[in-house]
Amino acid sequence: MTGRGTSPVRQDPSAEPATVDYVDDPEFSPPALTVICAWCETVVSGPGDGPVSHGICRACACRFLERLPLAYLEAIADADGTVTLFSGYRFRLAEVRQDGRRSAHPGEGFP
Incomplete structure (x- = not known):
C-alpha cells in the first residue's frame, strides 16, 4: 500500500498527491483494532488489544x-x-x- 491519495474529485488538479509513511515497528505502531458490526455488534475482525472500530458484518x-x-x-x-x-x-x-x-x-x- 502506498498511502497515496489519488481521487481527482477530492484534490485540486495542481495539488501534490498525499503520501503516508506506515510504521511497521511494533514499538511505534498502533495496537490492533477490533472491528464490530455497528448494527448487531458481532465481531467482524480482530479481536485486537487496541481500540474498537465499527463496520458491518x-x-x-x-x-x-x-x-x-x-x-x-x-x-x-x-x-x-x-x-x-x-x-x-x-x-x-x-x-x-x-x-x-x-x-x-x-x-x-x-x-
Missing part, C-alpha cells in the same frame, strides 16, 4: 441490500451481476431477495 450487509429496489441494484451491479458494498463484501444479485419485503431474519439487530 456480512449478514447485516445482506439485509441492507434486501431493502434496496432491484432497479437500483441492477444499476450499480458489475458486469458479472455482483454488487460490492462499502465494506468490500460482494453479493450476487440472486443472493438478495428482491420482493421489497423486510428481511426474513427477525431479531438479528438490523432495524
Whole structure:
C-alpha cells in the first residue's frame, strides 16, 4: 500500500498527491483494532488489544441490500451481476431477495 491519495474529485488538479509513511515497528505502531458490526455488534475482525472500530458484518450487509429496489441494484451491479458494498463484501444479485419485503431474519439487530 502506498498511502497515496489519488481521487481527482477530492484534490485540486495542481495539488501534490498525499503520501503516508506506515510504521511497521511494533514499538511505534498502533495496537490492533477490533472491528464490530455497528448494527448487531458481532465481531467482524480482530479481536485486537487496541481500540474498537465499527463496520458491518456480512449478514447485516445482506439485509441492507434486501431493502434496496432491484432497479437500483441492477444499476450499480458489475458486469458479472455482483454488487460490492462499502465494506468490500460482494453479493450476487440472486443472493438478495428482491420482493421489497423486510428481511426474513427477525431479531438479528438490523432495524
